Amino acid sequence: MSDPRLQTLLDAAPGLRLKTDPADLEHYGRDWTRRWTPAPLAIALPATVEDVQAVVQWANAHRVALVPSGGRTGLSGGAVAANGELVLSLERMNQAIDFNAVDRTLTVQAGMPLEAVHNAAREQGLVYPVDFASRGSCAIGGTIATNAGGIRVIRYGNTREWIAGLKVVTGAGDVLELNRALIKNSSGYDLRHLFIGSEGTLGVVVEATVRLTDPPPPTNVMLLALPSFEVLMQVFAAFRERLQLEAFEFFTDCALQHVLAHGAQKPFDEVHPYYVVTEFAIGDEAKEAAAMAAFEACMEQGWVSDGVISQSDAQAAQLWRLREGITEALARYVPYKNDVSVRISAMPAFLAETQALLGEAYPQFEVVWFGHIGDGNLHINVLKPDGMENADFVTQCEQVTTLLAASLKRHQGSISAEHGIGLVKKGYLESTRSADEIAVMRGIKRVLDPHGLMNPGKLFDT
Amino acid sequence: MSDPRLQTLLDAAPGLRLKTDPADLEHYGRDWTRRWTPAPLAIALPATVEDVQAVVQWANAHRVALVPSGGRTGLSGGAVAANGELVLSLERMNQAIDFNAVDRTLTVQAGMPLEAVHNAAREQGLVYPVDFASRGSCAIGGTIATNAGGIRVIRYGNTREWIAGLKVVTGAGDVLELNRALIKNSSGYDLRHLFIGSEGTLGVVVEATVRLTDPPPPTNVMLLALPSFEVLMQVFAAFRERLQLEAFEFFTDCALQHVLAHGAQKPFDEVHPYYVVTEFAIGDEAKEAAAMAAFEACMEQGWVSDGVISQSDAQAAQLWRLREGITEALARYVPYKNDVSVRISAMPAFLAETQALLGEAYPQFEVVWFGHIGDGNLHINVLKPDGMENADFVTQCEQVTTLLAASLKRHQGSISAEHGIGLVKKGYLESTRSADEIAVMRGIKRVLDPHGLMNPGKLFDT
Known part of the structure; x- marks a missing residue:
């Protein structure tokens, strides 16, 4: 607590927990990138929306930069604090607030891990279909800040499609409730979509109301071995035209070798240069026949050299591990x-x-x-x-x-x-974005974060 | 051509067509509301994006207010020009530009009528699923400017969900290409979603890339008679839990009487206070049985007093007319x-x-x-x-x-x-929107429309 400003922060937000131990500064100051040396001022852990608002107002009064922080599983340095910023960790705000069976929505605090959101939905007989390998560690608020995609986008779209409402604290310290979880609302600019994907540069997501849906139909998982890169899109087309695809993921043998070295089970005796893992709805004979037809059509064309189809949930998980284990297997490099x-x-x-x-x-x-x-x-x-x-x-x-x-x-x-x-x-x-677009983005940031304190230096320089 | 500024406009955009006849000023100066007296300066009809950009740049130079104009079927006065504005009609920009079978997208000019978009999609064996009664007259650009909903939202969502990319001319006269029709794109603020629903106050939508989807499964249409208002949500729940609903629309007997007076065919001998028209996927016996089960459950509970199910496409259209004819039947009042x-x-x-x-x-x-x-x-x-x-x-x-x-x-x-x-x-x-939200919206408008020339006085006063 060496910085005298921190006492004023605690005065402004008595419910706040503050961490300043060197180990905490390092832990909370970085994400899954390892390129920057963490150097935050301190870590602020609010328990309520009011705490978050008090922190942002304090930051405005004292011109202290803030880095909103979820599970810090990001891969682009969006949650790195390397310049004396105050890290605003949503870690303590990790609870489900409300489930509405009629609206099929779940309202959660932003620090709730994605996997906990999955579990809360499943307890109600429904699913939150956004999914990816870091589900156990990432926070739902962080997935909103990056409009996270993952392995089910082909079927369910990105995070954006599942956010019915957001509560945010803007960089100016205002609390906004965006879209009220309405299905239809044509009442001016959709600020909810502006915050989705804004990487903490406009404010802090503090609560989200996500839409839930029916559990997916029974599915099968198929692993395909491909002889070359050039046939990949043909294989995709052959499967897409015959099946309702839930996932269609590609990786090279080089990726597979790293996952195998990490302990996964070898799927084929022979080595092939490229692989696809795909998941698709089955449940009746016509669909199972369609899956076999897609596979055989690809074999006949020489687009696929070998394949294995899951015979059980355990085997499906094994096949998925070959794809989902890649990021972890590569981390040490x-x-x-x-x-x-x-x-x-x-x-x-x-x-x-x-x-x-x-x-x-x-x-x-x-x-x-x-x-x-x-x-x-x-x-x-x-x-x-x-x-x-x-x-x-x-x-x-x-x-x-x-x-x-x-x-x-x-x-x-x-x-x-x-x-x-x-x-x-x-x-x-x-x-990706024209100079005119970037100029508009900068202008919008100035509206919501007039002193440029929200995650400065991320996305663009201001 | 009495106003001397108009000659400078034609000099700036030689491809432009200008209309100043009193009949044109009246025709293009109003929408389906009839509350304001049209009084535009003139009507500008560009043929290209470059023309639109030239008009906006000219408007900025001469500080002339612009009213973007599509099919003017709006019901909130969004396209009214009652204060000497220049109406910027997209009427001549009404063509399909590109169909992409792999991406399943259709790129169109903003003035293309919704029904023409439907037809262009159908020619490719696909559908653009946003639909409502003014389909023959409204322009796709106008549907984007209001994030139009309609009769299929329950199944397919609003216009917002179907816009893969937009080309806009901002109020500052810049041409922005937003999202490039990408499925995944986490590269900063999603300005596409900011323009969707902005009612022409930030700029002009000039082109759109819309997503297409598979044609819906075979459906049946059912008309239900309800004895009271109170049972409406129960009937909805009974149908929603058993069927894949494509539409679920409600109207009062008072609405029905107006449509019948307009020439539609009476569905029941008796008069009932409330009606529902619902459309749902069939195609196999299980689904047809589910529809009958929903109907019978409602009858048993006394929530439904009578019903009729379509036996043909012609009868389905007849039942739909009872709901879709309402707006037209009421127009004279x-x-x-x-x-x-x-x-x-x-x-x-x-x-x-x-x-x-x-x-x-x-x-x-x-x-x-x-x-x-x-x-x-x-x-x-x-x-x-x-x-x-x-x-x-x-x-x-x-x-x-x-x-x-x-x-x-x-x-x-x-x-x-x-x-x-x-x-x-x-x-x-x-x-619907807090004072803080409205302040943010005003700030965003200033970024994109620095001189406040885009549809001024609509949405909020600046």
Whole structure:
């Protein structure tokens, strides 16, 4: 408690818990990127919306920068506090507030982990269908701040589609209740959608009302081995036209090898260069036949070399682990992550071009490809060679990202499909958003955060 | 061409067509409201995005207010030009630009009528599922500006859910391409959603890329007669839990009588106070049995007094006409329209309170109720008695809307579910949006429309 300002903060918000231990500053000052040295002023842990509002008003009075903080599982540095900011952790605000069976909505505090939201929905016989591998650690508020995607987007869309209402504290310290969980509301600008994906730069999400839906039908999971990259979109088309796809995920053998080294079970005797894991609704004979027809059509064309279909939930989980374990298996290599998207129709040309580009650019690095191919979203992870300095590695990777960004601009894609811009992709924002758009974004930030205190330096420089 | 500024406009945009005939000024200066006397400066009809940009830049240079104009089927005065504004009609920009089979998107100019969008989608074996009665006249750009809802929201959501990308000209004269039709794009503030529902106050939508989907399954249409208002939500619940509802629409006998007087065919021998028309997926015996089970459960409970189910497409269209013909049948009474929404769970209490309120408030007026009850959206039309002065009528209606707005505030509802705020509901915006929210909206408008020229006086006063 060395900084005298902190006592004034506690005076302003007596319910607040403050942490200033060096271990806490390090723990709360970083996310899943490992590129910046955490250096926050302190960690503020509010228990109520009123506490959050008091913190933001205090920050305005004292001109202290704030970094809103959920589960810090972000991959773009959006929750990094490396410049003396006060970290505003929603960790204590992690409870479900209300379930409404008629509206099929669940209202939760922003710090609730995604998995806890899943469980609360399931207890009511419903599901919150946004899902991804960090579900146990990430907070629902953070998923809203990045408009998180994940493995079910092809069927259910992004986080944005499931947010019926939001309560936020703006950078000016006002509490706004956005959209009131209404289905129909044409009463001016939809500020709810402005906050979704704003990466904590406009204010803090403190509560959310999410829509729930019926549990999915029974599904099967299929793992396909592909002989080449070029056939990927044909395989996707063959499956999409015959089945209701719940997921369609792609990864390279290089990715698989890392997951196998991490303890997963080998799916095929032979090694294949590319794999797809897909999940689709079954439940009647016609659908099972359609799945087999898709598989056989791909085999006949030579687009698929081998395949395995889940015979049990346990086997389905095993197949999924091959895809979902990638991020964790790569973590120790401090990978440089690209998370890009193009329209599905632009994918073949973009894939070919990118493969050629990276083959030339990264001959010395191991590159792991995977992604949500059915949504046009590709993850390209470059692994740091042992012994290489991290700064050198990042500098080399960024040169390639500059080329990738130019390619994205030509293909009308996005430099961030689902991770957000944060610090990591800030330098490449102009590949995706025009200078005029960025100027509008800056103007909007000034309206909601007049002193520029909300997550400064993230997304763009102000 | 009396105004000397208009020559400078033609110099700035030689491709522009200008209309200044009194009949044109009247025609293009109003929408489906009939409360304001049209008095635009002139009508500008651009043929290209460049023309639109030139008009907006000219307007900024000469400080001329603009009213963007589509099919002018709006019901809230959003497209009224009564104060010497230049009407910017998108009428000539009414073509499909591109269909993409892989992405399942259709890119169109903003002036394309909704029905033409439907037809263009159907030619590709797909559908654009947003639909309502003014489909033949309204422009797709206008439906985006109000985030139009309609009769399929219960199944497909509002316009917002179907807009993959937008091209807009901002009030500052910049052309922005928003979201590039990407499925996943987490690269800063989603300005696309800011423009959807902004009622022409931030800029002009000039092109849109809409998502298409598979044609709906075979459906049946059922008309139900209800003995009282109180059972309405029970009937809805009984059908929703058993069937995939494509529509669930309610109307009073008073509404039906107007449609019958307009030439529709009487559905029942007896008169019932309330009716529901619902459409639901069939296609197999289980679903048909579920529909009969829902009907019989309601009959047993006494919630439904009679019913008819469509035996053919022609009969389905006949049943739909009873609901869809209401707006047209009422038009000659210059109705005062309320278009309100609450959460579905709040509907029973809100309905009871509103019925009591209006019964007391409007004893001398005929009140026609109908709406999209499955979305929490109620239309309350008050009919002007013959011989009454329109100004007196509106004044009396507005006194009641003040009470209704107070009720909506208590029930956390919206003063405009789908028509937009425009001029008609501007005085009641604070029932739905807080003073802080409205201040943020004003600030955002200043960013995108620095001289306050885009549809001034609509939505809020600046």
